[in-house]
Amino acid sequence: MKDLIEPRVLKGFRDFLPEKEAQRLAILRKLEDVFRLSGFSPIDTPALEYSDVLLGKGGGETDKQVYRFKDHGDRDVALRFDLTVPFARFMAAHINELPLPFRRWHGAKVWRGENTQRGRYREFMQVDFDIVGPDSASADLEVLLLMHRCMKTLGMEKSVIHFAHRGVFNAFVASLGLETKTVEVLRTIDKARKVGQEKTREDLEVAAGAENARKIVLFIHPEESWKKSLDTMKEMVGAENDGVQRLSAICSCLDDLGLASGFSLDPSITRGLDYYTGVVFETFLTDLAAIGSVCSGGRYNDLASLYTHQKLPGVGASIGIDRLMAAIEELGLVSPAASASSVLVTCLEERLTGTYHRAAEAFRDAGVSAEVYPEPKKLAVQFSYAEKRGIPLALVKGEKEENEGVVGLKDLRSRQSHDGLTLESAIRTAKELLR
Amino acid sequence: MKDLIEPRVLKGFRDFLPEKEAQRLAILRKLEDVFRLSGFSPIDTPALEYSDVLLGKGGGETDKQVYRFKDHGDRDVALRFDLTVPFARFMAAHINELPLPFRRWHGAKVWRGENTQRGRYREFMQVDFDIVGPDSASADLEVLLLMHRCMKTLGMEKSVIHFAHRGVFNAFVASLGLETKTVEVLRTIDKARKVGQEKTREDLEVAAGAENARKIVLFIHPEESWKKSLDTMKEMVGAENDGVQRLSAICSCLDDLGLASGFSLDPSITRGLDYYTGVVFETFLTDLAAIGSVCSGGRYNDLASLYTHQKLPGVGASIGIDRLMAAIEELGLVSPAASASSVLVTCLEERLTGTYHRAAEAFRDAGVSAEVYPEPKKLAVQFSYAEKRGIPLALVKGEKEENEGVVGLKDLRSRQSHDGLTLESAIRTAKELLR
Numbered sequence: 001m002k003d004l005i006e007p008r009v010l011k012g013f014r015d016f017l018p019e020k021e022a023q024r025l026a027i028l029r030k031l032e033d034v035f036r037l038s039g040f041s042p043i044d045t046p047a048l049e050y051s052d053v054l055l056g057k058g059g060g061e062t063d064k065q066v067y068r069f070k071d072h073g074d075r076d077v078a079l080r081f082d083l084t085v086p087f088a089r090f091m092a093a094h095i096n097e098l099p100l101p102f103r104r105w106h107g108a109k110v111w112r113g114e115n116t117q118r119g120r121y122r123e124f125m126q127v128d129f130d131i132v133g134p135d136s137a138s139a140d141l142e143v144l145l146l147m148h149r150c151m152k153t154l155g156m157e158k159s160v161i162h163f164a165h166r167g168v169f170n171a172f173v174a175s176l177g178l179e180t181k182t183v184e185v186l187r188t189i190d191k192a193r194k195v196g197q198e199k200t201r202e203d204l205e206v207a208a209g210a211e212n213a214r215k216i217v218l219f220i221h222p223e224e225s226w227k228k229s230l231d232t233m234k235e236m237v238g239a240e241n242d243g244v245q246r247l248s249a250i251c252s253c254l255d256d257l258g259l260a261s262g263f264s265l266d267p268s269i270t271r272g273l274d275y276y277t278g279v280v281f282e283t284f285l286t287d288l289a290a291i292g293s294v295c296s297g298g299r300y301n302d303l304a305s306l307y308t309h310q311k312l313p314g315v316g317a318s319i320g321i322d323r324l325m326a327a328i329e330e331l332g333l334v335s336p337a338a339s340a341s342s343v344l345v346t347c348l349e350e351r352l353t354g355t356y357h358r359a360a361e362a363f364r365d366a367g368v369s370a371e372v373y374p375e376p377k378k379l380a381v382q383f384s385y386a387e388k389r390g391i392p393l394a395l396v397k398g399e400k401e402e403n404e405g406v407v408g409l410k411d412l413r414s415r416q417s418h419d420g421l422t423l424e425s426a427i428r429t430a431k432e433l434l435r
Numbered sequence: 436m437k438d439l440i441e442p443r444v445l446k447g448f449r450d451f452l453p454e455k456e457a458q459r460l461a462i463l464r465k466l467e468d469v470f471r472l473s474g475f476s477p478i479d480t481p482a483l484e485y486s487d488v489l490l491g492k493g494g495g496e497t498d499k500q501v502y503r504f505k506d507h508g509d510r511d512v513a514l515r516f517d518l519t520v521p522f523a524r525f526m527a528a529h530i531n532e533l534p535l536p537f538r539r540w541h542g543a544k545v546w547r548g549e550n551t552q553r554g555r556y557r558e559f560m561q562v563d564f565d566i567v568g569p570d571s572a573s574a575d576l577e578v579l580l581l582m583h584r585c586m587k588t589l590g591m592e593k594s595v596i597h598f599a600h601r602g603v604f605n606a607f608v609a610s611l612g613l614e615t616k617t618v619e620v621l622r623t624i625d626k627a628r629k630v631g632q633e634k635t636r637e638d639l640e641v642a643a644g645a646e647n648a649r650k651i652v653l654f655i656h657p658e659e660s661w662k663k664s665l666d667t668m669k670e671m672v673g674a675e676n677d678g679v680q681r682l683s684a685i686c687s688c689l690d691d692l693g694l695a696s697g698f699s700l701d702p703s704i705t706r707g708l709d710y711y712t713g714v715v716f717e718t719f720l721t722d723l724a725a726i727g728s729v730c731s732g733g734r735y736n737d738l739a740s741l742y743t744h745q746k747l748p749g750v751g752a753s754i755g756i757d758r759l760m761a762a763i764e765e766l767g768l769v770s771p772a773a774s775a776s777s778v779l780v781t782c783l784e785e786r787l788t789g790t791y792h793r794a795a796e797a798f799r800d801a802g803v804s805a806e807v808y809p810e811p812k813k814l815a816v817q818f819s820y821a822e823k824r825g826i827p828l829a830l831v832k833g834e835k836e837e838n839e840g841v842v843g844l845k846d847l848r849s850r851q852s853h854d855g856l857t858l859e860s861a862i863r864t865a866k867e868l869l870r
Contacts, residue, residue, distance in 0.1 A: 005487055007527040007742040010512065013483060015525055017532060018476030018539070025467065025477055032460065037799040039776030039806030039826075041453030042460055046558050047482065047544060048448060048502070048514075052440055067483070069504030072548045077445065079483075090450055092442040097452060099823040101809055104453070109482060113507045123481050131809065138788045139809040145792060149799070249788065256789030257796065307442040341474030353573045353684065354691030357580060361692065364472040364584070371474030374536050374566065374574035388534040391474075 012113075012122030023325065023334060024125070028107055030153050031127055031319070038146050040103040040129050045086040047109070051076040054085050056306055065112045079111040083128040083318070084275075091132060092307035100133030107321070121322060130316030132303060137249035140279045140299060143315050144250070147283060147295050148262050150319065155333050156285060159294070162266035163250070163281040166298070167243030169270055172219055172236050176212050183274065189220055190272040193292065220268035226251040229265045246279065277301040281317065291327050295319045340389040342434055343370040346382045348398035350375070359395060359407065359423055366427045368434070370395075386412055393430055409433075447548075447557030458760060458769060459560070463542055465588050466562055466754070473581050475538040475564050480521040482544070486511040489520050491741055500547045514546040518563040518753070519710075526567060527742035535568030542756070556757060565751025567738060572684035575714045575734060578750050579685070582718060582730050583697050585754065590768050591720060594729070597701035598685070598716040601733070602678030604705055607654055607671050611647050618709065624655055625707040628727065655703035661686040664700045681714065712736040716752065726762050730754045775824040777869055778805040781817045783833035785810070794830060794842065794858055801862045803869070805830075821847055828865055844868075 009015060016024060035042070051068050055078065068078040080086050083106050091098070107127040114120055129146060131139045144161060151159045173182045184207050192200040197217075204213035219236060223229040230251065233244050247265065254263050271280040278299030285294065297317025304312050328334055345360045347353070356372045363370035371391075373382045379396070386394055396408040409418040409426045411433055418429050444450060451459060470477070486503050490513065503513040515521050518541050526533070542562040549555055564581060566574045579596060586594045608617045619642050627635040632652075639648035654671060658664040665686065668679050682700065689698050706715040713734030720729065732752025739747050763769055780795045782788070791807045798805035806826075808817045814831070821829055831843040844853040844861045846868055853864050 003492065004743065005492060005741050007488065007524040007739075008485065009481060009528070010483060010485060010506075010510065013481035015481070015529065016477075016479035017529060018478060021477040021479050024479070029464070029467075032464075037802070037804045038795075039779075039804055041775065042451075042456040043453055044451035044456050044459070046444060046448035046450070048445060048546065048558065050443065050445060053442065057438070057440060064507050067504075067506060069502075071445075071502060072499050075445065089442040093444070093450065094452060099820050101820075103806065111483065123483065134809040136785075136810045138782065138785075138791070138807055141788065141792055142807060142809065145796065253789035253792060257793050304442075306440050308439065340476065347573065350571075350573075353576065354688035356573070357576055357688060358692050360473075361580065367472070369472045369474055371538065372573055372577060374569040374577065375571045385534050385536075 010122070012116040012120070014121065014123070018340075020325075023328075024321065026335070027154060027321065027325065027328075028127070031105075031107065031150060034146070034149050034153050035105040035129060038103075038142070038149070040105045040146070043087075043090065043104045043106050044108065045080070045083075045090050045106070047079055047111075048077050049080060049086065049089070051078045053089055053307075054078050054080060065114050067111050067113060080108075081112050082110050083108060083126050084316075087128065087130065088304040088312075089307055091312055092304040092310075095308065095310060095312075101139065102132045103130070104132075105129040125321040127319040127321060128316060129318075130303075130314050132312050132314035135278070135299070135301070135313045137246055137253065140246065140315050141250055141253050143297065143317055144254075144263065144281065145257075145259075147281070147297075147317055148259065150295065151283065154324070154328070155335075156294075156327075156331075158286040159283055160262060160264050160286065161281055161283045161295075162264045162269045163247075163279055164265065164267045164269040165243035165247050165279050166270070166276050167278060168233055168237055168241060168247065169243075169267065171238075171241055171243065172233075173216075175237060176208070176215060178208055178212060181207055185216065186270045187272050189216070189268055189270045192220070192268060193289075222264060222266045222268065226255075226260070226265050229267065233267070243278070250279070271296065271298055275300050279315065285327055285331070288327055288331055291323060291330070294324050294327055340391050341369045341371040342391065343368060343393045343395055343430055344382065344386040344391045345370055345372045345395045346379060346397075347373040347376050348379070348396070349402070352397060352402065355397065355402075359397070362423055363395075363427055363430065366431070368427060368430055383410075383412060393433060395426060445557070447551040447555070449556065449558070453775075455760075458763075459756065461770070462589060462756065462760065462763075463562070466540075466542065466585060469581070469584050469588050470540040470564060473538075473577070473584070475540045475581070478522075478525065478539045478541050479543065480515070480518075480525050480541070482514055482546075483512050484515060484521065484524070486513045488524055488742075489513050489515060500549050502546050502548060515543075516547050517545055518543060518561050522563065522565065523739040523747075524742055526747055527739040527745075530743065530745060530747075536574065537567045538565070539567075540564040560756040562754040562756060563751060564753075565738075565749050567747050567749035570713070570734070570736070570748040572681055572688065575681065575750050576685055576688050578732065578752055579689075579698065579716065580692075580694075582716070582732075582752055583694065585730065586718065589759070589763070590770075591729075591762075591766075593721040594718055595697060595699050595721065596716055596718045596730075597699045597704045598682075598714055599700065599702045599704040600678035600682050600714050601705070601711050602713060603668055603672055603676060603682065604678075604702065606673075606676055606678065607668075608651075610672060611643070611650060613643055613647060616642055620651065621705045622707050624651070624703055625705045627655075627703060628724075657699060657701045657703065661690075661695070661700045664702065668702070678713070685714070706731065706733055710735050714750065720762055720766070723762055723766055726758060726765070729759050729762055775826050776804040776806040777826065778803060778828045778830055778865055779817065779821045779826045780805055780807045780830045781814060781832075782808040782811050783814070783831070784837070787832060787837065790832065790837075794832070794861075797858055798830075798862055798865065801866070803862060803865055818845075818847060828868060830861060 188203045276298035280298035282293035283295040299315040301313045345356045360370040394410045406420045623638045711733035715733035717728035718730040734750040736748045780791045795805040829845045841855045
């Protein structure tokens with residue numbers, strides 16, 4: 001016997017078996033419907049791109065997380081590590097074909113060779129959505145509403161979208177005389193949910209001194225009402241601050257829409273990335289806060305500056321599908337995945353193969369999923385297969401039924417048999433039993 | 436000004452703009468529904484795998500078409516170049532979790548660094564489906580019926596699935612004393628549709644001699660009826676040949692199902708790959724034969740022999756989504772892609788932003804896609820945007836409408852205005868206009 005190759009998978013990569021993949025497809029399909037309803041267009045970009053396009057010209061010191069290599073034409077190429085950089089490249093390349101404001105969504109895999117501890121994968125799926133063109137409260141709001149609708153559609157009503165404004169934060173940090181430390185303070189606060197309040201205060205004290213740390217901790221503590229939060233901000237950075245005005249406009253619209261309870265004005269939201277310049281947001285699940293944000297994003301003032309001098313401000317968010325699936329599972333919100341047929345057409349007589357397939361086609365034409373057991377075996381074996389697969393109903397037609405011109409339908413859950421049916425009434429009965 | 440990076444894409448790779456991506460998603464969604472109806476489960480596998488897993492132990496002489504490299508952990512890895520090899524690895528890895536017969540489908544991108552001439556891409560999408568476990572006429576038939584349903588669902592009713600049997604072909608070639616030349620003859624015939632009958636005869640004469648070439652050309656010529664084709668085969672290789680019996684069984688079932696016109700028993704179908712051992716099939720479009728087969732496959736007697744000693748016979752087929760999309764476009768079968776909203780909620784007064792979004796949400800809740808123009812601009816500018824995006828309707832609410840407590844709905848196709856509506860009646864009117 002020849003040597004076998006072990007059918008192993010790379011660390012951080014995964015197979016998706018039917019049940020899980022059916023769940024993933026169902027999630028993507030629901031999101032696709034939500035995006036369509038809100039006028040967001042789908043796009044796609046290549047998985048592989050020129051390294052300098054993905055990493056910028058300074059891409060010499062390669063990020064270890066990026067899968068980068070020379071292809072057979074000696075081109076320096078890399079697998080995309082997010083959907084934002086390819087989108088920026090896409091906008092610069094197609095700006096003349098895309099009327100602004102441009103709303104897009106993109107659901108696809110990305111790859112990062114990062115540490116696989118703590119449930120991180122090296123291949124994972126993101127769904128990103130953005131509006132590029134206008135810098136307005138209306139565009140910010142549209143993304144917030146879309147995030148809200150996505151969560152609702154996925155059955156995650158018990159979630160709250162926390163939002164803040166980077167401009168306000170920056171002005172506040174500047175008012176403390178800490179401009180040069182803005183990024184450090186930002187990242188410390190961004191980690192607060194993971195490391196806890198005590199550690200955050202300590203880190204802030206090291207970075208900014210005790211008195212400033214105290215003020216910062218006060219500033220990032222959410223007030224019980226928007227009005228109060230906004231008042232505090234106005235006190236700190238002035239009522240004329242653009243960010244404060246933008247937040248006021250958004251809060252007032254959310255009130256108009258009767259959606260206040262789904263959103264929280266939360267100055268502790270900063271997002272770690274330099275990239276953001278306006279509103280920033282994260283989504284937390286009420287019953288599973290520990291999993292962290294399942295949908296995050298913000299406003300940036302220049303999407304594609306690597307590739308074009310044309311300013312392209314925008315606002316967008318990203319859903320981490322793998323984290324979301326983990327949350328749905330942990331919360332027990334998994335809907336039964338339709339990864340199997342509803343009806344197994346059993347096979348008792350090989351010569352009736354055509355009849356079995358005709359029956360299966362009739363079920364399918366009536367919208368009931370069906371499959372034919374592909375060889376004659378004992379009914380017990382076929383029923384056992386159906387149960388393992390989660391197929392609830394079985395159609396039976398042997399010599400006896402053939403002579404009588406009928407079929408039998410068995411509910412494998414209740415073990416109840418419905419005998420002597422015409423094919424049409426078997427289909428009707430199946431539909432009732434499946435309801 | 437800093438130097439820009441040209442937003443270029445690798446040769447053989449493509450961006451999908453909204454219209455095209457919406458079409459691709461619509462196709463995948465239709466196929467997903469067909470697979471669900473037939474009890475085929477979705478799976479997914481990693482894009483990146485160990486090179487020896489994808490290429491076998493002899494993977495030393497690297498196939499130039501494969502994107503293969505060392506990752507940051509110095510592992511020898513490669514991007515999948517088809518969905519068959521990963522499926523074989525998947526079956527071997529999960530055989531204990533998957534009850535046989537196992538029906539799966541998998542729609543995903545694959546990568547091959549091949550010559551980009553003649554419309555070939557280096558990144559393209561395939562949809563594969565297989566039944567693993569039984570070796571029976573019923574399983575063969577199930578795949579043929581599924582191919583047929585896929586084509587019908589995609590609006591390609593004018594297509595014919597040609598099928599034959601490799602066992603019959605091999606026995607025929609052996610009967611001519613040409614066993615050692617089987618592969619050569621096979622590949623010559625496989626190319627016949629591309630190179631023409633004359634060239635094929637010449638090549639066959641070189642490979643097998645003039646007399647044998649004459650017999651082969653006769654053998655691969657389809658008869659006008661299944662019965663005649665089967666009779667010829669019986670004459671050539673004997674009625675007891677397993678392949679002839681399998682083909683007879685399949686033909687008789689297709690007759691039973693009243694589907695004879697969608698299928699052609701065609702001995703010129705050989706498929707180039709050594710891999711196949713039983714039925715083989717290709718799908719040709721009646722009005723676009725030149726594009727070649729859009730869905731092909733066959734039966735193999737051992738899927739996963741690289742990874743397990745367990746025999747896993749199966750039958751399956753593969754749809755090339757990119758070729759299919761090209762065909763749909765060339766045949767003018769493209770259905771209008773829903774890549775834009777149905778309603779643009781125009782923005783006249785910034786202070787009404789909340790009202791505009793409430794209106795958009797009401798349309799969405801009623802199943803009508805809507806977007807809000809994100810800043811106050813002249814109506815002409817907003818209408819022009821809608822037309823460029825293909826948005827048919829516009830909702831108008833300015834100061835006048837606000838004072839009267841109404842909205843206006845404009846059909847941008849007919850230029851007709853519907854004024855003085857309540858929001859509810861605007862939604863009703865929109866639904867009627869969109870019908």
